[in-house]
Amino acid sequence: MKHLSIALIPGDGIGPEVVAEGVKILRTIEELDPELSFSFTEFPWGCEYYLKQGKMMDADGIDQLQNFDAIYLGAVGYPGVPDHISLRDLLIKIRRSFDQYVNLRPVSLLDPSFTPLKDKSDKDIDMLVIRENSEGEYAGAGEWLYKGRPEEVVLQTGIFSRKGTERIIRYAYEEAHRSNRTLTSISKGNALNYSMVFWDEVFEEVGKEYPDVETYSYLVDAASLYFVSDPERFEVVVTSNLFGDIVTDIGAGITGGLGLAAGANINPEMKYPSMFEPVHGSAPDIAGKGLANPIAAIWSVSQMMDFFGEEKWGKAVLDTIKGLTVEKENLTPDLGGKATTNEIGDRISEKLQKLI
Numbered sequence: 001m002k003h004l005s006i007a008l009i010p011g012d013g014i015g016p017e018v019v020a021e022g023v024k025i026l027r028t029i030e031e032l033d034p035e036l037s038f039s040f041t042e043f044p045w046g047c048e049y050y051l052k053q054g055k056m057m058d059a060d061g062i063d064q065l066q067n068f069d070a071i072y073l074g075a076v077g078y079p080g081v082p083d084h085i086s087l088r089d090l091l092i093k094i095r096r097s098f099d100q101y102v103n104l105r106p107v108s109l110l111d112p113s114f115t116p117l118k119d120k121s122d123k124d125i126d127m128l129v130i131r132e133n134s135e136g137e138y139a140g141a142g143e144w145l146y147k148g149r150p151e152e153v154v155l156q157t158g159i160f161s162r163k164g165t166e167r168i169i170r171y172a173y174e175e176a177h178r179s180n181r182t183l184t185s186i187s188k189g190n191a192l193n194y195s196m197v198f199w200d201e202v203f204e205e206v207g208k209e210y211p212d213v214e215t216y217s218y219l220v221d222a223a224s225l226y227f228v229s230d231p232e233r234f235e236v237v238v239t240s241n242l243f244g245d246i247v248t249d250i251g252a253g254i255t256g257g258l259g260l261a262a263g264a265n266i267n268p269e270m271k272y273p274s275m276f277e278p279v280h281g282s283a284p285d286i287a288g289k290g291l292a293n294p295i296a297a298i299w300s301v302s303q304m305m306d307f308f309g310e311e312k313w314g315k316a317v318l319d320t321i322k323g324l325t326v327e328k329e330n331l332t333p334d335l336g337g338k339a340t341t342n343e344i345g346d347r348i349s350e351k352l353q354k355l356i
C-alpha cells in the first residue's frame with residue numbers, strides 16, 4: 001500500500017473551486033485502487049489570510065510543509081494585495097525553499113476545435129516545456145536606488161549559476177533521450193550577452209553527452225512566432241524562468257486557454273515536496289460563479305500520479321480528460337459549453353470509474 005500525504009493550498013479566487021475538483025479525482029483514484037491512499041491537510045494561506053494576518057503564510061510555513069509528499073495548490077493573487085507580494089511570499093517562496101527547480105508544463109492540443117490556429121491537429125501541438133524554476137530572471141536579486149528622486153535607478157539581476165543552468169538542461173536532455181523526442185532550447189544570446197550566451201554554451205556542452213538527441217536552438221522572439229506559425233517544430237523545450245512563463249501562456253493560447261494549462265514544480269531528487277498547480281491565476285473576474293474550468297487543476301493531478309510512479313493513473317486521468325473534451329457535451333464556458341466547475345469534476349470522476 002502506498003500512502004501520499006498531500007498539503008492543500010487552495011489559495012484565492014477560483015483556486016479553492018478547482019482544487020476541490022482535483023481532490024475529488026484523487027478520492028476517486030483512492031476508491032478504485034486498494035494499493036493507494038491519500039491524506040489531505042488544508043492550509044488557509046493566500047491573500048485573504050494576508051489581509052487578516054499581514055502575511056501570505058505562517059512564518060514557519062515552510063517547516064509545516066516540509067514533511068508532506070506533495071503540495072497541491074490552486075492559485076494566489078487577488079485585488080487589494082499587490083501581485084509581487086502574493087506571488088513572491090507564497091508561490092515563489094515555496095518553489096525556491098523546496099528547490100523545485102523543474103517546472104513541467106505540457107502544451108498539448110486535446111481537440112482541434114480548441115485551437116485558434118488553422119488546420120492544426122493534436123499531432124501538430126504536443127510538446128513538453130521544461131522551465132527553469134529556481135533562479136534566472138525571477139531570482140529576486142536587484143536594487144532600488146534613490147527611490148522617488150530624479151536620479152532613481154532600479155536593477156533587476158538575472159542569476160544563472162552553472163549548477164542551476166546545467167541541471168535544468170541535463171534534465172531536459174534526459175527527458176528528450178528517454179522519450180525519443182527532439183529538444184529545443186529557447187534563449188536570447190544576441191541581446192543578453194552574459195546570461196544567454198552562457199545558457200547557449202551550457203546547452204551545447206551538455207548536449208555532447210547526448211549525441212542521440214536531435215537539438216534546435218531559437219531566440220525567444222523567433223520561438224514565440226513559431227509557437228503560433230509552426231508549433232509542430234517543438235517536442236521537448238527547455239528555457240529560462242521568464243521565457244518559460246511567457247511561452248507557456250502562448251502555449252495555453254494555442255491549445256484552448258488557461259483553463260487547460262497544467263503545471264508541476266518538481267524537486268526531482270525528492271528531497272523536498274514537489275508542488276502541483278494549474279498555470280492559471282485566481283481569475284477574480286469569474287471567481288465564485290462556478291465558471292472556472294477545473295481541467296488544468298485535474299491535469300496537474302495526472303502529473304502528480306506520474307511523478308510518484310503511478311503512471312497508470314496519470315494516463316487514466318489524462319485519457320479521461322481527453323475523452324470528455326472530445327465528446328463536447330460537458331464543457332465550461334471558456335470552451336464554449338455550459339457546464340459548471342463542479343459538473344466537470346463529477347463527469348471526470350464518473351468516467352474514470354467506467355474506464356477502470
Ligand SMILES: NC(=O)c1ccc[n+]([C@@H]2O[C@H](COP(=O)([O-])OP(=O)(O)OC[C@H]3O[C@@H](n4cnc5c(N)ncnc54)[C@H](O)[C@@H]3O)[C@@H](O)[C@H]2O)c1
Pocket residue numbers: 014018074075076077078079083087091258259260277278279280281282283284285286291292293294296334
Ligand atoms: N500561479 C498563480 O497562482 C498565478 C498565476 C498567474 C496569475 N496569478 C494571479 O492571479 C490574479 C489574476 O491574474 P490574471 O487575471 O492576470 O490571470 P488569470 O490566469 O487569473 O486569468 C486570466 C484570464 O483567464 C481566465 N481564466 C483563468 N483560469 C481560468 C479557468 N480555470 N477557467 C476559465 N477561465 C480561466 C480568467 O477568467 C481571465 O479572463 C493576479 O493577482 C495574479 O498575480 C497567480
